[in-house]
Amino acid sequence: xxxxxxxxxxxxxxxxxxxxxxxxxxxxxxxxxxxxxxxxxxxxxxxxxxxxxxxxxxxxxxxxxxxxxxxxxxxxxxxxxxxxxxxxxxxxxxxxxxxxxxxxxxxxxxxxxxxxxxxxxxxxxxxxxxxxxxxxxxxxxxxxxxxxxxxxxxxxxxxxxxxxxxxxxxxxxxxxxxxxxxxxxxxxxxxxxxxxxxxxxxxxxxxxxxxxxxxxxxxxxxxxxxxxxxxxxxxxxxxxxxxxxxxxxxxxxxxxxxxxxxxxxxxxxxxxx
Amino acid sequence: xxxxxxxxxxxxxxxxxxxxxxxxxxxxxxxxxxxxxxxxxxxxxxxxxxxxxxxxxxxxxxxxxxxxxxxxxxxxxxxxxxxxxxxxxxxxxxxxxxxxxxxxxxxxxxxxxxxxxxxxxxxxxxxxxxxxxxxxxxxxxxxxxxxxxxxxxxxxxxxxxxxxxxxxxxxxxxxxxxxxxxxxxxxxxxxxxxxxxxxxxxxxxxxxxxxxxxxxxxxxxxxxxxxxxxxxxxxxx
Amino acid sequence: xxxxxxxxxxxxxxxxxxxxxxxxxxxxxxxxxxxxxxxxxxxxxxxxxxxxxxxxxxxxxxxxxxxxxxxxxxxxxxxxxxxxxxxxxxxxxxxxxxxxxxxxxxxxxxxxxxxxxxxxxxxxxxxxxxxxxxxxxxxxxxxxxxxxxxxxxxxxxxxxxxxxxxxxxxxxxxxxxxxxxxxxxxxxxxxxxxxxxxxxxxxxxxxxxxxxxxxxxxxxxxxxxx
Numbered sequence: 047x048x049x050x051x052x053x054x055x056x057x058x059x060x061x062x063x064x065x066x067x068x069x070x071x072x073x074x075x076x077x078x079x080x081x082x083x084x085x086x087x088x089x090x091x092x093x094x095x096x097x098x099x100x101x102x103x104x105x106x107x108x109x110x111x112x113x114x115x116x117x118x119x120x121x122x123x124x125x126x127x128x129x130x131x132x133x134x135x136x137x138x139x140x141x142x143x144x145x146x147x148x149x150x151x152x153x154x155x156x157x158x159x160x161x162x163x164x165x166x167x168x169x170x171x172x173x174x175x176x177x178x179x180x181x182x183x184x185x186x187x188x189x190x191x192x193x194x195x196x197x198x199x200x201x202x203x204x205x206x207x208x209x210x211x212x213x214x215x216x217x218x219x220x221x222x223x224x225x226x227x228x229x230x231x232x233x234x235x236x237x238x239x240x241x242x243x244x245x246x247x248x249x250x251x252x253x254x255x256x257x258x259x260x261x262x263x264x265x266x267x268x269x270x271x272x273x274x275x276x277x278x279x280x281x282x283x284x285x286x287x288x289x290x291x292x293x294x295x296x297x298x299x300x301x302x303x304x305x306x307x308x309x310x311x312x313x314x315x316x317x318x319x
Numbered sequence: 320x321x322x323x324x325x326x327x328x329x330x331x332x333x334x335x336x337x338x339x340x341x342x343x344x345x346x347x348x349x350x351x352x353x354x355x356x357x358x359x360x361x362x363x364x365x366x367x368x369x370x371x372x373x374x375x376x377x378x379x380x381x382x383x384x385x386x387x388x389x390x391x392x393x394x395x396x397x398x399x400x401x402x403x404x405x406x407x408x409x410x411x412x413x414x415x416x417x418x419x420x421x422x423x424x425x426x427x428x429x430x431x432x433x434x435x436x437x438x439x440x441x442x443x444x445x446x447x448x449x450x451x452x453x454x455x456x457x458x459x460x461x462x463x464x465x466x467x468x469x470x471x472x473x474x475x476x477x478x479x480x481x482x483x484x485x486x487x488x489x490x491x492x493x494x495x496x497x498x499x500x501x502x503x504x505x506x507x508x509x510x511x512x513x514x515x516x517x518x519x520x521x522x523x524x525x526x527x528x529x530x531x532x533x534x535x536x537x538x539x540x541x542x543x544x545x546x547x548x549x550x551x552x553x554x555x556x
Numbered sequence: 557x558x559x560x561x562x563x564x565x566x567x568x569x570x571x572x573x574x575x576x577x578x579x580x581x582x583x584x585x586x587x588x589x590x591x592x593x594x595x596x597x598x599x600x601x602x603x604x605x606x607x608x609x610x611x612x613x614x615x616x617x618x619x620x621x622x623x624x625x626x627x628x629x630x631x632x633x634x635x636x637x638x639x640x641x642x643x644x645x646x647x648x649x650x651x652x653x654x655x656x657x658x659x660x661x662x663x664x665x666x667x668x669x670x671x672x673x674x675x676x677x678x679x680x681x682x683x684x685x686x687x688x689x690x691x692x693x694x695x696x697x698x699x700x701x702x703x704x705x706x707x708x709x710x711x712x713x714x715x716x717x718x719x720x721x722x723x724x725x726x727x728x729x730x731x732x733x734x735x736x737x738x739x740x741x742x743x744x745x746x747x748x749x750x751x752x753x754x755x756x757x758x759x760x761x762x763x764x765x766x767x768x769x770x771x772x773x774x775x776x777x778x779x780x781x782x
Binding site for chain 2: 681
């Protein structure tokens, strides 16, 4: 009996908290879409900029849950999200291959950069590739702060170490297990090097004395993909909503909104022409 | 005064853990009588009173109330009230305390008001109705507790050292009220005291307890003149 | 900037998000406290009112449950209300319902434990007085509630404070979704992770202010009843 009262009270609560949404010509049957994405994507502010446009147009409400890449995909796998937006191509493909997701589309890209102390103790300023930069850091035993959390950034970092033929370990290699901003601030404090996505860097750089020591490598390319959770596996997932979001974000209007998003005057995400 | 046994106690025994605190081979309490339990602290008086009110259950032996076992007996519960040696005032006003039992019986408000006022007057507590029950003197608290019990007009009153906390004036008032109740003959009173003279002056019989054992029962002196020695000592007090 | 001034600025800036986040915090705290108070009071009173073998063990277990880390509670509830869990069909994960459920479970042992210990301190004579005056079970319950109202008020306030200040449950079960399940504490956590320490501190002071105000109001109300 208590459960029914609980459910009823919470239903009223939820109704009260969700009322007042703009009723369009025909509000969608299930207006809430759960989007699982990464903390760096959310913290860049992109979604806060583009999603209101989508919401105003369609009457959907997008609930953004920002966690690590691995967690975001896990949410999709467990049916706790309706759609995922991440930047880890290999894992995205595995996700779809395993039948957890459908309708994968490319959305946008940005890049990773190697940050380091202004003095650049490992002298990577003149290297020609990211693998070379990492090799010099390891050789110098310079402090390197890793995300250590299986995020997209972390996966990219490990790929570079692998390509350089190095298994990073030792006192100089710090595995933080934290978000991107935290890791940048840690690198700032130690001081040391780290691999970061440009978006977070732009948001946080005024709080640090680090500089971009290396950038531009094709290996530092960071593409984003959006995938709907497989409705065959999770019939309760809001597939209609997921489709609507995917359709919009890859439409001319959506892509323009993405390109139009600027952080400190700089464009952060680029779309495929 | 009827001579039927209201309470009938046989082979009663009660222990706290391994320590035996009460042993009563036999005791009958007659309807309408005033029985005193006399003995020093720790002699088992409180234990016996609580057992008679079914606040404690004996380990062995039998306690009969009107011929039926006392344990869980609804007529015993509704027909008797126990008053602690150091009574606990309920949170709230004196009025709330006194009306509490009446409200539990779901009596109409008008009757509650009437009976409460009567009880207050009887115990010399007129005007105390709105006072905070937790902020009274020892004697006032004891009188409130007695009023709280009397207002229910119980068949049986079980009083643990009814004047122990009281100043002289309160004690005197309490003694008067008890003597008055006893005289009317409708209520059976069992009270405990460490003061033999006080007990005998008020009671029909006095049961003496030593180390939890009932050692003897003497006739009391209720309604009769006090002994010569008592007057010389300036009792009762 | 002085964080105290910062928190004043947050309040008076009319920043919609600050208000929304504060309102959400209060809403979640209110419901979880309410849902834990009634069963908590009843269980606490029942526990103190009945002697049974193993009672001390039960009391000790309940007391240690109050020390459960919020992330553990969050994790346990998460496994139940995730779509892939037994209660997944309710759809409570990443929604207010999930947070309130988790916070209620967080608050419940606190209420039970504090009520139990508070009532145990109540004189044995109190219960005996109620019984001898003829109070039935229900009346004994209400009389106990009235007699111990300071104990009960402080138990409820304690629970309220706990759920208002926690992050683990809100974060795991609510998902920190903007405008929806984002609370003051999860916002502070987020701001801190982004390096916005000043804003986090200001928000923290605001949270403290709200908490103290609620405490003061309840204390005044209970006293006034006298």
